[in-house]
Amino acid sequence: MAGLARATWFYPLASAALVLAGWSAVVGLGLVPVAILPGPWTVAAAGIVELMAGRLLGDLAASLARLAGGYVIGAAAGVVLGLVLGSAALARKVVLPWIEILRPIPPLAWIPVALIWFGIGEGSKLFLIAMTAFFPVAIATLKGVRQIEQVLLRAARSLDVTPRQMLLRVVLPAAMPDVVTGLRLGWTLGITILVGAEMIAASSGLGHMVMNGMNSGRFELVILGILLLGTLGLTSDALFARLTRARLLRWHAGLDKASG
Amino acid sequence: MDVRRLPIASLASVIGVLALWEAAAGMGLLNPFFFPAPSRLAATLVELLTVGYPEGTWIGTHVASSLGRVLAGFAIAVAAGIPLGIVIGYVPALDAMTQGIIAFGRSIAAISVLPLFIAWFGIGELSKVALIGLASFWVLVTYTIAGVKFVDPLLLRAAQSIDTPHAAIFRSVILPAALPRIFTGLKVALAVSFMVIVAAEMIATVVGLGALIQEARTTFRTDITISGMLIIGLIGYAMSRLLDWLEAVLLPWRAGIEER
Numbered sequence: 176m177a178g179l180a181r182a183t184w185f186y187p188l189a190s191a192a193l194v195l196a197g198w199s200a201v202v203g204l205g206l207v208p209v210a211i212l213p214g215p216w217t218v219a220a221a222g223i224v225e226l227m228a229g230r231l232l233g234d235l236a237a238s239l240a241r242l243a244g245g246y247v248i249g250a251a252a253g254v255v256l257g258l259v260l261g262s263a264a265l266a267r268k269v270v271l272p273w274i275e276i277l278r279p280i281p282p283l284a285w286i287p288v289a290l291i292w293f294g295i296g297e298g299s300k301l302f303l304i305a306m307t308a309f310f311p312v313a314i315a316t317l318k319g320v321r322q323i324e325q326v327l328l329r330a331a332r333s334l335d336v337t338p339r340q341m342l343l344r345v346v347l348p349a350a351m352p353d354v355v356t357g358l359r360l361g362w363t364l365g366i367t368i369l370v371g372a373e374m375i376a377a378s379s380g381l382g383h384m385v386m387n388g389m390n391s392g393r394f395e396l397v398i399l400g401i402l403l404l405g406t407l408g409l410t411s412d413a414l415f416a417r418l419t420r421a422r423l424l425r426w427h428a429g430l431d432k433a434s435g
Numbered sequence: 436m437d438v439r440r441l442p443i444a445s446l447a448s449v450i451g452v453l454a455l456w457e458a459a460a461g462m463g464l465l466n467p468f469f470f471p472a473p474s475r476l477a478a479t480l481v482e483l484l485t486v487g488y489p490e491g492t493w494i495g496t497h498v499a500s501s502l503g504r505v506l507a508g509f510a511i512a513v514a515a516g517i518p519l520g521i522v523i524g525y526v527p528a529l530d531a532m533t534q535g536i537i538a539f540g541r542s543i544a545a546i547s548v549l550p551l552f553i554a555w556f557g558i559g560e561l562s563k564v565a566l567i568g569l570a571s572f573w574v575l576v577t578y579t580i581a582g583v584k585f586v587d588p589l590l591l592r593a594a595q596s597i598d599t600p601h602a603a604i605f606r607s608v609i610l611p612a613a614l615p616r617i618f619t620g621l622k623v624a625l626a627v628s629f630m631v632i633v634a635a636e637m638i639a640t641v642v643g644l645g646a647l648i649q650e651a652r653t654t655f656r657t658d659i660t661i662s663g664m665l666i667i668g669l670i671g672y673a674m675s676r677l678l679d680w681l682e683a684v685l686l687p688w689r690a691g692i693e694e695r
Binding site: 187189190191212265268269270271273276277278279280283285286287290291367374385386388389394397400401404406407408412 | 546
């Protein structure tokens with residue numbers, strides 16, 4: 176038992192089994208109406224039916240496409256603006272007040288305005304996710320650039336590097352840990368916004384699946400959607416951490432796992 | 436950003452953009468339906484404060500009902516999450532068992548659970564309060580566990596070496612050392628709660644800030660949507676400043692600890 180308990184898979188598996196058992200017991204013993212809390216088996220069956228019908232993968236693909244598209248736009252804009260603001264004092268003075276004014280607005284509160292400006296099609300979702308990713312990435316990049324040790328910059332300058340080399344070989348790599356923190360936060364927030372936007376105004380995607388499940392009284396679809404969204408969040412975040420550590424942060428080997 | 440020593444360029448930027456926006460709207464270059472002029476937004480703020488929207492519902496009513504929901508849900512999460520987090524952080528076996536569940540719980544976008552909560556707790560206040568409770572619960576548990584788990588071992592050993600009783604170690608060493616992280620958890624949880632309530636109100640109420648901006652959209656009052664959004668940002672900002680201030684007053688020993 177002691178050896179078993181030390182295995183990394185033991186506790187997560189045991190706790191998942193406990194949760195499933197508890198859920199099954201509550202439903203099986205009839206403690207709550209099945210109509211509003213279907214058992215795990217009903218949810219699993221619904222998952223298989225939806226998968227076979229092709230709706231599940233369709234919704235997943237729609238969500239992922241929105242997320243990826245908006246994220247790439249927002250994160251790229253955030254990194255560029257962060258670099259500019261980090262290196263030009265005047266730009267900082269001119270742009271930062273606007274960032275400070277807009278940043279406290281929770282991204283989900285932008286949904287109605289996004290719908291007004293971009294309609295209920297894909298445009299509004301792309302805008303929302305891009306904007307959600309933009310702020311944390313821009314601010315983290317700015318912070319990263321501002322905290323680069325002056326010695327590094329002076330050393331590079333004394334070697335007569337071109338501005339392009341300075342940016343790509345010195346500034347960006349040195350700021351990378353902060354940039355990555357911002358990128359990760361932007362991604363996590365992006366998933367939340369995606370769900371909100373899809374629940375309020377979409378005709379496809381996992382958020383729509385949840386909303387649709389509620390409106391048609393099929394709560395196994397609601398739970399399926401919740402679980403899929405949680406899995407998407409959990410796995411993409413873990414993947415993110417692994418990828419960035421292997422690719423983007425190689426030269427920061429001494430750093431701990433950061434916000435990990 | 437320190438408002439007291441705001442550089443001229445920043446002031447010029449804010450005033451300049453507002454003036455350009457006003458001018459462009461005045462000359463008919465901006466469609467007032469999409470981009471109401473700043474003067475129009477100011478007039479709308481007055482309207483919200485006096486007549487209210489929907490007519491007769493003063494803005495204070497929306498603010499009070501949103502904040503009331505947030506605080507009620509938040510209180511539940513504090514009462515459940517912090518004690519539970521302390522116990523889990525203190526007992527390594529419990530920590531190992533719950534890690535997977537908590538990581539998954541945190542990954543679920545809280546807003547996706549709203550349909551389920553509406554079915555369980557009805558369309559009234561309880562479903563929103565429960566949603567806020569759920570959203571802040573995962574955050575609070577996570578930060579509390581981390582706070583208790585990562586107490587400086589040197590402090591613990593020092594206390595143990597002078598034969599401090601268990602209860603005293605807990606009260607005088609672990610708790611003070613964990614409080615800064617717990618407080619960070621409170622701040623994050625409040626920000627998350629505010630975001631979630633705005634979205635929940637867009638889906639399932641008629642009173643509240645989220646309902647205000649969403650209703651205004653459906654009746655083509657873009658000015659109210661944008662003004663309401665700015666009010667939401669202002670409240671979010673005020674709440675985070677209030678917590679910063681509280682933290683400085685309540686946890687003076689935190690001074691010097693690097694922010695996140």
